[in-house]
Amino acid sequence: MQALDIAGLSAGYGRYDVIHDISLRVERGEAVALLGPNGAGKTTVLRAIMGMIKQRRGQISVLGTDVSRMPVHLIARGHVALVPEGRRLFLDQSVEDNLRLGGLHLRRDHERTERLLESVFELFPVVERYRSRPATALSGGEQQMVAIGRMMMSDPDLMLLDEPSLGLAPLAIEDMAQALITLRERGRSILLVEQRVDLALQVCDRIYVLSGGRIVEEGNSENVNADGRALIDAYLG
Ligand code: ATP
Numbered sequence: 001m002q003a004l005d006i007a008g009l010s011a012g013y014g015r016y017d018v019i020h021d022i023s024l025r026v027e028r029g030e031a032v033a034l035l036g037p038n039g040a041g042k043t044t045v046l047r048a049i050m051g052m053i054k055q056r057r058g059q060i061s062v063l064g065t066d067v068s069r070m071p072v073h074l075i076a077r078g079h080v081a082l083v084p085e086g087r088r089l090f091l092d093q094s095v096e097d098n099l100r101l102g103g104l105h106l107r108r109d110h111e112r113t114e115r116l117l118e119s120v121f122e123l124f125p126v127v128e129r130y131r132s133r134p135a136t137a138l139s140g141g142e143q144q145m146v147a148i149g150r151m152m153m154s155d156p157d158l159m160l161l162d163e164p165s166l167g168l169a170p171l172a173i174e175d176m177a178q179a180l181i182t183l184r185e186r187g188r189s190i191l192l193v194e195q196r197v198d199l200a201l202q203v204c205d206r207i208y209v210l211s212g213g214r215i216v217e218e219g220n221s222e223n224v225n226a227d228g229r230a231l232i233d234a235y236l237g
Helices: 042-050 072-077 095-102 110-123 125-129 140-152 170-185 197-203 226-236
Strands: 004-013 016-026 031-035 056-062 080-083 158-162 189-194 206-211 214-220
Touching (some): 031 226, 072 080, 080 140, 110 140, 140 170, 189 197, 206 226
Parallel strands (some): 080 158, 158 189
């Protein structure tokens, strides 16, 4: 059973499709990158998986369950969670409150919630140190850790991340990459949307390149040589 299996997905807004006939899979415990330039349709793929856009055709399965026609609140209660572009934290709320929001549907399971909170603090000690501060007081890199922690609070098997490196300093990107590698080593499945090829190759087992709403390349990270790298860079502009 695959963590994510997308077959022949087309989706868009209004009457227009912006992604066309996408097929993509993430095996359990695998990290996969979806690379592409601005406007390629990467965010639209994530929104389609989460059920956030109505106009979608084709098949989307998460851990063997067909979610193609499921409403967003049911998909989000399943085994998949998204770290959206720009993080979308409640900046005037405390770090801990932001984290707990990610685990709202598990809140009756007090023990599990506390265990999940501990696992976030273990992965990101700085988040524990700042747990009582308002999120706005944290740096961009620290806020991204909170956003990833909020996602972890729903205990998802499949983690979707939309350009988590955007606007972060190089050291913060490296910390984030290490956190994603750790989550993968712990058996989580990851679909990472990125524009940074270096980060994608460092973290992910396989990559797909999306351009103009279509998958134009795919391959194993370890087989991407200098020629392949040049090709990807050309797609990314
Ligand atoms: P970026 O890196 O800039 O976020 P992306 O690859 O994630 O790019 P999408 O955000 O999926 O690309 O956008 C793909 C296309 O869909 C773009 O042409 C964009 O203008 C259009 N689009 C995105 N969101 C909407 C929306 N809510 N309504 C209408 N069109 C949209």
